[in-house]
Structure formats: C-alpha cells, structure tokens
Amino acid sequence: MADIMMWEAIMRAHDEEMANDPMVIAMGEDIGVVGGTYKATTGLYDKYGEQRVIDTPISENGYTGLGIGASFLGVRPIIEIMSVNFAWLAMDQIFNTAAKVRYMSGGQLQAPVVIRSPGGTAHQLGSQHSARMEKVFMGIAGLRVVTPSSPRQAYGLLKSAVRCNDPVFINEHELMYNMRGDVPEDEYFHPLEGSEITREGRDVTLFGYNISVHWCLKAAELLSKHHGIEAEVVDLFTLSPLDREGIRNSVSKTHRAVIVEEAEPAVGVGAEVMAVINEECFFELDAAPMRVSALNVPIPYNHAMEKAALPDENNVVEAVRNMFGV
Amino acid sequence: MIMKDTDKKRVLREMLFARRFEERCYEAYVERNIGGFLHLYPGEEACAFGVLEAAKPGHDYVITSYRDHVHAIKSGSDPKKVMAELFAKETGVSKGRGGSMHIFDVANRFMGGYALVGGPFPLAAGIAKGIQMQGGDEICICFLGDAANNQGTFHESLNMAKIWNLPVLYVCENNLYGIGTRIDRSTAVIDQYKRVSGYNIPSAQEDGQDFDKVFTAASKAIKHVRGGNGPYFLELMTYRYRGHSMSDSNAYRAKTEERMWSDRDPVIMLRDRLIVSGALTLDEYKEMDTAILDEIEDEVIRYATESSEPPVSEVERFVLADNDPWVKGGVK
Numbered sequence A: 001m002a003d004i005m006m007w008e009a010i011m012r013a014h015d016e017e018m019a020n021d022p023m024v025i026a027m028g029e030d031i032g033v034v035g036g037t038y039k040a041t042t043g044l045y046d047k048y049g050e051q052r053v054i055d056t057p058i059s060e061n062g063y064t065g066l067g068i069g070a071s072f073l074g075v076r077p078i079i080e081i082m083s084v085n086f087a088w089l090a091m092d093q094i095f096n097t098a099a100k101v102r103y104m105s106g107g108q109l110q111a112p113v114v115i116r117s118p119g120g121t122a123h124q125l126g127s128q129h130s131a132r133m134e135k136v137f138m139g140i141a142g143l144r145v146v147t148p149s150s151p152r153q154a155y156g157l158l159k160s161a162v163r164c165n166d167p168v169f170i171n172e173h174e175l176m177y178n179m180r181g182d183v184p185e186d187e188y189f190h191p192l193e194g195s196e197i198t199r200e201g202r203d204v205t206l207f208g209y210n211i212s213v214h215w216c217l218k219a220a221e222l223l224s225k226h227h228g229i230e231a232e233v234v235d236l237f238t239l240s241p242l243d244r245e246g247i248r249n250s251v252s253k254t255h256r257a258v259i260v261e262e263a264e265p266a267v268g269v270g271a272e273v274m275a276v277i278n279e280e281c282f283f284e285l286d287a288a289p290m291r292v293s294a295l296n297v298p299i300p301y302n303h304a305m306e307k308a309a310l311p312d313e314n315n316v317v318e319a320v321r322n323m324f325g326v
Numbered sequence B: 001m002i003m004k005d006t007d008k009k010r011v012l013r014e015m016l017f018a019r020r021f022e023e024r025c026y027e028a029y030v031e032r033n034i035g036g037f038l039h040l041y042p043g044e045e046a047c048a049f050g051v052l053e054a055a056k057p058g059h060d061y062v063i064t065s066y067r068d069h070v071h072a073i074k075s076g077s078d079p080k081k082v083m084a085e086l087f088a089k090e091t092g093v094s095k096g097r098g099g100s101m102h103i104f105d106v107a108n109r110f111m112g113g114y115a116l117v118g119g120p121f122p123l124a125a126g127i128a129k130g131i132q133m134q135g136g137d138e139i140c141i142c143f144l145g146d147a148a149n150n151q152g153t154f155h156e157s158l159n160m161a162k163i164w165n166l167p168v169l170y171v172c173e174n175n176l177y178g179i180g181t182r183i184d185r186s187t188a189v190i191d192q193y194k195r196v197s198g199y200n201i202p203s204a205q206e207d208g209q210d211f212d213k214v215f216t217a218a219s220k221a222i223k224h225v226r227g228g229n230g231p232y233f234l235e236l237m238t239y240r241y242r243g244h245s246m247s248d249s250n251a252y253r254a255k256t257e258e259r260m261w262s263d264r265d266p267v268i269m270l271r272d273r274l275i276v277s278g279a280l281t282l283d284e285y286k287e288m289d290t291a292i293l294d295e296i297e298d299e300v301i302r303y304a305t306e307s308s309e310p311p312v313s314e315v316e317r318f319v320l321a322d323n324d325p326w327v328k329g330g331v332k
C-alpha cells in the first residue's frame, strides 16, 4: 500500500492507462503544460506529448464533443472539465450524444469517454463555483456516474472507467484532492457498479457518497460515543446505476436509513435512494427514511452563511437523534 | 479533375434515385408508415453527390444533421435498410431505434444523423482527431445547414480543427433558411464562407445546384484536407423544394423565389447537360426514371413493409454495453 494524495492517485491512473494503450488521451483546460488545476495530470504532457495530452481552448461543449467523436473511432479520451459548474456548457454533447449514441444507432456506435470534474463546494468560491451536479448526471439513461470518496477509489474507478465501453462521468470534489489514503501498489480496477460498507453497524444506515461519506463516518463515531447508536455507513460510489441490492441489504439489517448529500434536496440523491428503499424494502423499515441535504439556496460567499447552507456531521447526528427521539 | 460522361450518367441515376426516394418518403409519411419528424432533401442533391463523388465514400467518414437519408445512401447504405429504418423496422440501419433523424451505418462509415442543430461540428473534429491518431488517409466530411453556423459549436470546432490541424471538411448546405427564418433575418454575415476567415481556415462558395461545379470545388477542398493541410470549409448555395419538415407549410417563402430555384433543379441541369453533350437522350432518361420508380416500389418499399418491427421486449437493449467486464472491476 502507498499512502498518497487523491490527485496523485488520479495522476497515477492516467499514467498507467496512457502507458497501457496509445489510444488513451487526456484533454482539458490547463491540463497539459500546467499539469491541471488540481495537479491531477502533472507530468503527463512531458511524458506523452501534446498529441495525447491536450490543452484545450475554453470551449466545454466543443472539446467534450470532440472527445466523444474521437471515441467513435476507438480513442479513449479522459476529459477533465475544470469545475463541474462549467460542465453545464457541455451538457448538450454529454446527454444528447454520448449517452444516446449507442441506443439510437442500434448498437453500432459507442462513446467510451471518461469525463471527470470536481464538483462540490469548496471555501467561499461563490455561487457560480460551488455547484453540486451529480443529481443531474445520475438522472440520464446511457451514462454511468461514479464518485470517489478516497484515493483508492479515485485511482481504481478512473482505471476501470477508461477501459469500460460506456461513457462514465466521475464526480470528484474540490476539497478532496489533497486527502491522503492507501492505494494498492499493484494495479487495481475498482468496480464501476456497487457500494461499500465503510463502517459496520446495526442501528441505522447512513448513506453517503464522495465527501459526505466522511461526514457520515464522523457522525457515526459521535453517535456511538454519545448515544450508544451504532450506525452503518454505506458508501454509494456508484450513483448510476444505484446499487439497489446494497441499499436493500443494509436497510434490511438496520431498518433505518439517513441519506446524506451535499446538494440541494429536490430531485437529488436522497430522493432517489428513498425511492429505491420504498421499492426494494419498504416493509423492513422501522422509521421513515430521512435525508440530510444542503439548503435550497445558491451558495453564498460569506463564510458563516456558506457553512449554514451546507450539511456536515452535526446535521447527520441531529437527524439520527430525531429519528430515535434521543 | 474531369469526370467522364459515363460516370456522370451513373451520378444522374443516383441523384434521380435520391429524388424519387425522398418523394416516396413523403407519400409514406402521408400513408402513416413513417412517423415523427421527416426532413427531405429534394433540391439539394448536387451538394451531397458533388462532394461525395469527389471523396471516397465508405472510406472517408461522413456525419450530418437530421436531413440525412441521401448522405447515408451515397455513403453506401442500402436504400432498403434506410427505408426500413424510416418504417421503424428491425431491419433498418439503426434497428428501428433511430428513425429518420438518426440514420447510422458505421460499416459504411456513415457516422450518423443528429437532431441537435450544430451537434455534429465537434463530433466531426473528434472523428478527424481519431483519424489523425490512427495515421490513415481518411478525412471526415461534415454536412450541415446554414443556420447551424449560429451555434457556438461552429466557432468552437473551427477553432480546434485549425489549431490541431485536423482532417475535416465542413460542407455548409446553405439553403437560405433555418426552418422559416430567412438567413438575412438570423445571421449578420450572409456569405457563410466569409465567417471562417476569422479562424484562418481556407474556404470557398459554390453553386450548390450545379453538380459539376460542386464536384470541382469539392475535389480541391478534399485534396487540401487529405494532403494534411488541416480543415477546409465549403459553402454550397442551394434550396430545399419542400418544407423544412413535414409539418411545415412553406408559407414564408415567395412563390417567385421558389420558381427561381426550381428553374435551376440540380437533377434537370445535369440531365440537360448530358443530353446536349450527346451522352443521353430524353427517352433514355424517362426509362431510367421508370426503372427507378419500379425499384423503389418493388424492392425498397416492399422490403420496408415486409420487415418486422423490433421486439418490444428489447426496449432496454443498447442503453449500456452488454456484460462489460470493467463494470465488475476488470478481468485480471
């Protein structure tokens, strides 16, 4: 095991996949000479050259479409969109082309692109740099959506995504690139479908993904210490397709569920997981499922207001206490 | 490049076939054998045929908008399978999942019809990037309308195609309208080829009704692109005879304007030129036409009619790849 930062894990995945297959390319704004806004493509430009490590113009829909078109011919582009807020501009090509081309061509074409982008809210970046868009991507048929909570997942998910024949959106987080964690020394491919039990527990399941997994883990410790409640934490690293079996298994064991998401509540991960629980294991429930979400506001600049707009471990503890009436 | 009269005769037959094919689509739509949106090509045939006659169909990649039947057929698609697609049959080129706006025939390197105006601009540049990486001598040819040039993708793609020297030919079929909005009401610069100079990309404007002129202009353009000199933009001035789609009554166009363009019918112009040069007689042409109508009825329509629809049980097929091993974390 190597203890490395998330950006190093992502860089290593790029490097291994580019060394393995000459058709793998990296594209995005400032990813080449500069090495990426979050350093995730450091060193690749010098190693693989400008034909394969491409500094793009600031044309999100254009270069995403270009990557998709190249993928029709067997190129495997890893497209970095500098911030998920800018991915709105590429929605046309992601949704109208990448997600649909296999279907509408009757299986003749596929778009094996990887689009990775930091979502989430960092510190005081203001309304237009704080979007959380995973809910938008996970609602579209034909697109896979994964979201790493650790360097190990970031590394292994990117490697599998590059080799998978479907378009994959990887939802990263601006605050997590310097997070450290163990990554296997040997090559490792993380499954693109599933969920992971990050902490075993019997009383309630806390469903998290990406950064909210960490809030769930902290909340679980607090609940155990102060209230004797043993929470199970399930990491939904796949947002599409959701791991229905994993959700059912955990809820069937704990009989209670709290879904923790960084985004506004409407039409979000929490709503979707609740629907899955209803469909899969409604009669296992001892309490109505709850969700912990951001407030329904654009993210403010003021730091106190920003903090108030976002959930954290304390909100999770509070939700669980409400559920148990303690 | 000079083309022999025997070749032109073959092209005339192909163009007339395309005309009759599209007219038959119109009828099939009225008969309710074709549903959804249907955009027809009559009036614009010299564009697709002039350009693709100068290219290597089946070798070069072609991509276009929703007005795509004729481009697919000229790329090598079996007209029976194109019609079967319009009839929503399993034997259709896209297995009945695509429809008129989404004709795909990847074996013939026809990379699809796309419904979002301007969508294919970057896809074409990407296909050209793929060609460049594979090192082949193919080019990508992207046919789009005039109104599509007001999309951001037009500018974004031209810019990228130029800076990365991509082998892509953009063909603008300028039929003067985007649905019912005439070009001078939507677009600051009427001559589309001039808009490209801002990206330092060579371009030309040509009479899109005259097969010979299109062929010559396209030959030059293709030579440029295939020679590794980067992108080229060819604007062809043309006109569609029918409404934008089947729901369009065409009320926004002056009858005098329509007459002016029908006097310059690309099929008739090529026919008359061959008659004048002595390579064709009017009787021969009429026989050709009758044979085409018979072929469309007896083979194309019959095939589409007799084919079966895709099984509804397969509605969830083709959403994602089947049994992709990497979904489970690989095949170590």
Ligand SMILES: Cc1ncc(C[n+]2csc(CCOP(=O)(O)OP(=O)(O)O)c2C)c(N)n1
Residues within 6 Å of the ligand: B067, B115, B116, B117, B118, B144, B145, B146, B147, B148, B149, B173, B175, B177, B178, B179, B244
């Ligand atoms: C992004 C988008 N906006 C609007 C439409 C509706 N629409 C379909 S065709 C069309 C006009 C396009 O005109 P042009 O590019 O000149 O092509 P033509 O139909 O004349 O061949 C419009 C507005 C669409 N399909 N996609």
Ligand SMILES: [Mg+2]
Residues within 6 Å of the ligand: B145, B146, B147, B173, B174, B175, B176, B177, B178, B179
């Ligand atoms: Mg037009």
